[in-house]
Amino acid sequence: MITSCQIYRKLEAMELLQSSPPRWWPGAGTFEVVVGAVLTQNTTWKNVEKSLLNLEGHLTLENFLSLDEERLKNHIRPSGFYNQKAPRLISLAKQIAHDFHTFEHFQTDVSREWLLSQKGVGPETADSILCYGCFRNEMVVDSYTKRVLRQYGVVLSDYHEYKAFLENGITAHCREDINLIFSRFHGMIVEYSKKMKLKA
DNA sequence: GGCCAGGTGTAAA
DNA sequence: TTTACACATGGC
Numbered sequence: 001m002i003t004s005c006q007i008y009r010k011l012e013a014m015e016l017l018q019s020s021p022p023r024w025w026p027g028a029g030t031f032e033v034v035v036g037a038v039l040t041q042n043t044t045w046k047n048v049e050k051s052l053l054n055l056e057g058h059l060t061l062e063n064f065l066s067l068d069e070e071r072l073k074n075h076i077r078p079s080g081f082y083n084q085k086a087p088r089l090i091s092l093a094k095q096i097a098h099d100f101h102t103f104e105h106f107q108t109d110v111s112r113e114w115l116l117s118q119k120g121v122g123p124e125t126a127d128s129i130l131c132y133g134c135f136r137n138e139m140v141v142d143s144y145t146k147r148v149l150r151q152y153g154v155v156l157s158d159y160h161e162y163k164a165f166l167e168n169g170i171t172a173h174c175r176e177d178i179n180l181i182f183s184r185f186h187g188m189i190v191e192y193s194k195k196m197k198l199k200a
Numbered sequence: 201g202g203c204c205a206g207g208t209g210t211a212a213a
Numbered sequence: 214t215t216t217a218c219a220c221a222t223g224g225c
Contacts, residue, residue, distance in 0.1 A: 042206040048206090048222060080221040084208085122208050142206045190206060200204085 002152050008181070011188040016195065023180065024187025025132035032059045033133035034096075037125045038089055039079040050078035061103040064093050084132030089118030100110045105133040123159045131186070137178040139166045140186045143200060144193035150199065 017024055024042035027033055039048045045194065052137040056076040058064050067075075073086040095118060100106035123141070130136040149155070149162065156162050170181055 037206090040205090042205060043207090044205045044223075046205095078222060080205090080223080081219095082221075083209095084220055090206090098219085120208065122206065128206080140206085145204060169206090183224090194207090 001154065004166045004185075005173045006169075007149070007152055008170065008185050008188075011158070011185070011192055013179040014192065016188045016191040017184060020187060023132060023183040024190075025183065026130075027059075027185070028132045029107075029135060030133070031061045031064065034129055035059060035064070035089060035091065037133070038085055038092070039076060041081070041120075041125065043079045043081070048143075049137040051076040054078070056141060061067075061096060061106075063091060065097060066090075081148075083118070088118075092118050092120065097100070110134065112138065123163075126162070131179065131182055135179045137167075137171075137182060139163050139170075141166070142186075142190070144198070145186070145191045146154045147200060148189045148193050148196040 008061055014198070021028065023029075025033060025036070027036070032052065036048055036052060039051055052059065055064075058067055058075075067090070069086050072090065073082045076082045076085055078091075079085070095108050096103065096110075099114070100109055110130075112126055112130060115121050115129060116123070121129075127138045127140045130138040131140055141159050145162060145166070149165075154165065156165060166185065170185065171178060174181055
């Protein structure tokens with residue numbers, strides 16, 4: 001079976017991230033990633049961008065906490081499921097402030113288990129926040145990932161298996177900045193899937 | 201007009 | 214433990 005490292009090299013040769021930030025996710029390393037990761041659940045990034053634009057000026061932990069639920073619902077309406085996402089985002093932000101006090105402390109101290117215990121945060125959202133928001137060595141698995149891997153003949157059963165397949169093939173061969181590689185790897189997977197219009 | 205999108209939580213079988 | 218369903222807007 002092909003390794004994830006070999007897939008990485010193939011994607012890299014396609015120059016898919018030429019017009020992207022170094023870590024692909026816009027605003028990597030900021031609280032904006034937390035908001036974007038929740039908003040993009042079962043939603044196109046185009047619609048998330050509209051919401052993030054509406055939230056201009058509120059995309060730090062402190063400023064986000066000044067929003068009331070109704071105003072937040074209104075801002076994030078374009079990315080759908082706003083009756084669920086608004087209260088979950090407010091709860092998440094409050095818990096971050098309560099348990100870590102600042103976003104910087106959250107970045108260094110949060111665990112995957114802590115994130116998974118929050119309502120509205122499943123494995124993909126947790127890994128997105130850890131990888132792109134906290135620069136941790138955690139690979140994100142999403143629906144695009146499964147489509148691309150299927151192209152290369154890799155079909156696995158659950159989230160953890162895909163994550164392990166991707167991470168193990170890289171860490172076994174790579175001595176560089178793992179977070180940067182993981183960040184770009186997932187970004188290339190998404191861009192490749194979009195470019196090729198791969199279907200579920 | 202129908203189908204799908206960078207998931208998650210809950211309830212029933 | 215597995216499967217089904219709700220959640221909602223916007224682009225094609």
